[in-house]
Amino acid sequence: MKIKFWGVRGSIPSPGLGTIRYGGNTTCIEIRTDNNEIIILDGGSGIFPLSQSLLKELPVTVNIFNTHSHWDHIHGLPFFIPLYIPGNRVKLYASFDPITGEGPERIINVQMQYNYFPVREAETKTPIEYFTVMPYEPVEVGSAVITPILLNHPVVNHGYRIDCNGKSVFFTGDHEPHNNIYEPGEDGFEEYQTLIELQYQSIVKAVSGVDVLIADSAYTQEEYPLKKGWGHGTFDSSIKLAEDVDTKILYCTHHEPTRSDDALEKVFAEAVARHEIDSSKLDIRLAREGDEINI
Amino acid sequence: MTEISSELTKKLSAAVEKMPGFSKSVQRILEITRDINCKPKELVTVLENDPVMTIKLLRILNSAYYSFPNPISTVHHCVVCLGINTIKNMALSFATVGVLPTHNDAGFDIQNYLMHSLTTAGLARMLCQKYDNGATDPSDCHIAGLLHDFGKVVFAQFMPAEFKEALTLSRENNTSLHIAEEQIIGADHSIVGAMLAEKWQLSKSLSSTIRQHHGEISPQNTMLSCLFVANLISNKLSLGDSGNAVVEEMPPGLVKRFGGNIDEIIANLGDISKVVIEAESYANVNKEVNT
Numbered sequence: 196m197k198i199k200f201w202g203v204r205g206s207i208p209s210p211g212l213g214t215i216r217y218g219g220n221t222t223c224i225e226i227r228t229d230n231n232e233i234i235i236l237d238g239g240s241g242i243f244p245l246s247q248s249l250l251k252e253l254p255v256t257v258n259i260f261n262t263h264s265h266w267d268h269i270h271g272l273p274f275f276i277p278l279y280i281p282g283n284r285v286k287l288y289a290s291f292d293p294i295t296g297e298g299p300e301r302i303i304n305v306q307m308q309y310n311y312f313p314v315r316e317a318e319t320k321t322p323i324e325y326f327t328v329m330p331y332e333p334v335e336v337g338s339a340v341i342t343p344i345l346l347n348h349p350v351v352n353h354g355y356r357i358d359c360n361g362k363s364v365f366f367t368g369d370h371e372p373h374n375n376i377y378e379p380g381e382d383g384f385e386e387y388q389t390l391i392e393l394q395y396q397s398i399v400k401a402v403s404g405v406d407v408l409i410a411d412s413a414y415t416q417e418e419y420p421l422k423k424g425w426g427h428g429t430f431d432s433s434i435k436l437a438e439d440v441d442t443k444i445l446y447c448t449h450h451e452p453t454r455s456d457d458a459l460e461k462v463f464a465e466a467v468a469r470h471e472i473d474s475s476k477l478d479i480r481l482a483r484e485g486d487e488i489n490i
Numbered sequence: 491m492t493e494i495s496s497e498l499t500k501k502l503s504a505a506v507e508k509m510p511g512f513s514k515s516v517q518r519i520l521e522i523t524r525d526i527n528c529k530p531k532e533l534v535t536v537l538e539n540d541p542v543m544t545i546k547l548l549r550i551l552n553s554a555y556y557s558f559p560n561p562i563s564t565v566h567h568c569v570v571c572l573g574i575n576t577i578k579n580m581a582l583s584f585a586t587v588g589v590l591p592t593h594n595d596a597g598f599d600i601q602n603y604l605m606h607s608l609t610t611a612g613l614a615r616m617l618c619q620k621y622d623n624g625a626t627d628p629s630d631c632h633i634a635g636l637l638h639d640f641g642k643v644v645f646a647q648f649m650p651a652e653f654k655e656a657l658t659l660s661r662e663n664n665t666s667l668h669i670a671e672e673q674i675i676g677a678d679h680s681i682v683g684a685m686l687a688e689k690w691q692l693s694k695s696l697s698s699t700i701r702q703h704h705g706e707i708s709p710q711n712t713m714l715s716c717l718f719v720a721n722l723i724s725n726k727l728s729l730g731d732s733g734n735a736v737v738e739e740m741p742p743g744l745v746k747r748f749g750g751n752i753d754e755i756i757a758n759l760g761d762i763s764k765v766v767i768e769a770e771s772y773a774n775v776n777k778e779v780n781t
Contacts (some may be wrong), residue, residue: 291556293572294583327555329555329556330557331559332557345556350573350575350576351576373570376529376569376574381531383566386627386629391570424575426575
């Protein structure tokens with residue numbers, strides 16, 4: 196299985212000299228199975244350069260798994276070039292939205308309205324095939340099995356575990372570890388805490404033993420109190436999850452758009468230094484646009 | 491007990507999906523959601539005090555779109571699963587449907603119904619905390635209390651003429667309302683409530699408790715026993731009005747389990763004023779009953 200990062204930035208594309216090493220594109224990760232099946236995690240702006248790389252192997256069948264519908268995970272989708280060339284197949288997997296009662300179609304419908312984008316969905320050459328994912332309901336894509344895990348974000352967010360030929364990777368999408376909505380001593384605190392702990396255990400169980408964990412690490416622990424409830428994790432929460440699921444490699448991603456490469460390396464190094472990590476058991480890395488690994 | 495047709499269940503289910511919430515909770519949700527920093531626990535409290543909103547949330551969370559391995563049975567659990575912001579926006583979408591009218595053609599007082607449901611919920615929770623050994627979650631008893639008479643509000647909204655007749659029969663003949671409903675409508679509120687809960691795949695313990703709350707009560711079944719006693723206390727102390735002219739008798743098995751008759755249980759339960767005051771704050775019983 197090959198994993199390649201095409202976008203590692205959170206919130207908004209952030210090109211510029213300050214982000215040139217880690218990249219400014221928003222979330223997009225390409226997974227290639229050993230049988231060369233194409234799985235794409237999220238359609239942030241990184242999907243545009245990814246789609247250019249596919250032109251040499253058309254026609255293609257691509258399976259795009261969307262973690263959630265916030266802009267930085269979908270705004271590259273209308274620019275996905277295979278949509279405009281006949282003969283390809285594009286499958287989009289995403290969550291049901293309980294507010295609108297709509298499924299993955301909405302992600303495209305909303306963006307490709309004539310006043311926001313010059314081409315309507317009906318005018319593309321490759322009709323998108325839509326599939327609604329459900330928590331813990333595995334989806335087979337060729338030789339791979341993708342399992343959606345419901346995580347915590349201001350909109351429904353599924354992390355995805357991909358298993359293929361004995362190898363596995365889990366991507367959180369955007370995720371903030373659950374917080375208790377009550378203060379200690381208040382009615383409801385203990386009951387809520389029990390639910391949170393059960394939820395965490397079910398996440399850990401589902402992610403357990405993955406070879407690679409790619410986790411939302413937007414904030415430092417110092418920044419977090421001001422960002423509580425915004426739906427993102429910290430370097431420290433990702434390291435904790437990595438240890439709890441016993442993964443071998445952790446990639447920290449969803450880099451803050453205002454953080455320069457130098458600042459990113461600095462806060463990352465400080466966070467890693469806070470933990471006593473046996474680097475032979477857990478290798479912690481910063482996700483970087485263009486990086487590719489084989490597992 | 492008579493069942494109702496699946497066609498009628500389908501029709502009622504579709505109708506409930508469009509049913510508005512109660513006035514106080516709608517008003518509170520519109521207020522709370524204007525504030526980007528609103529406290530999640532405030533929102534949860536509002537949702538937990540509205541049977542319509544609670545049932546809508548549980549219906550969606552237990553729908554085939556999520557198919558969680560285990561049923562989602564409380565508002566807290568909904569929040570942990572989908573996150574507070576999604577629940578907040580769901581609450582807002584429920585609130586924008588409008589407000590359940592105070593008056594309906596059945597003449598069923600929905601604010602008094604709400605008062606009865608909320609006090610039954612609070613008392614069922616208290617009873618579970620006091621008399622159970624921790625095997626049953628008090629929150630499950632709370633939900634059972636909140637939703638046990640949901641079938642009545644469905645009747646009042648969607649079968650008002652028949653329900654009015656049943657209310658009158660109960661009152662004039664001093665007959666239990668569920669018996670009157672069965673005579674007039676062909677099924678009582680516990681059957682309708684349970685069939686909706688089953689259709690929406692709510693937890694089996696909840697739907698069976700709703701179904702059974704006027705049937706035979708097994709003292710070993712904590713959720714059902716606590717609901718039965720809470721319902722009885724609420725009726726006996728006239729905390730709201732469930733429309734039932736008859737205060738049921740305590741089965742001997744329950745007298746044994748709770749260590750006394752209903753008056754002794756009330757005495758042993760301690761101060762219930764917190765439950766009553768909180769229920770009043772949502773039910774508006776003193777302010778706008780039949781105004």
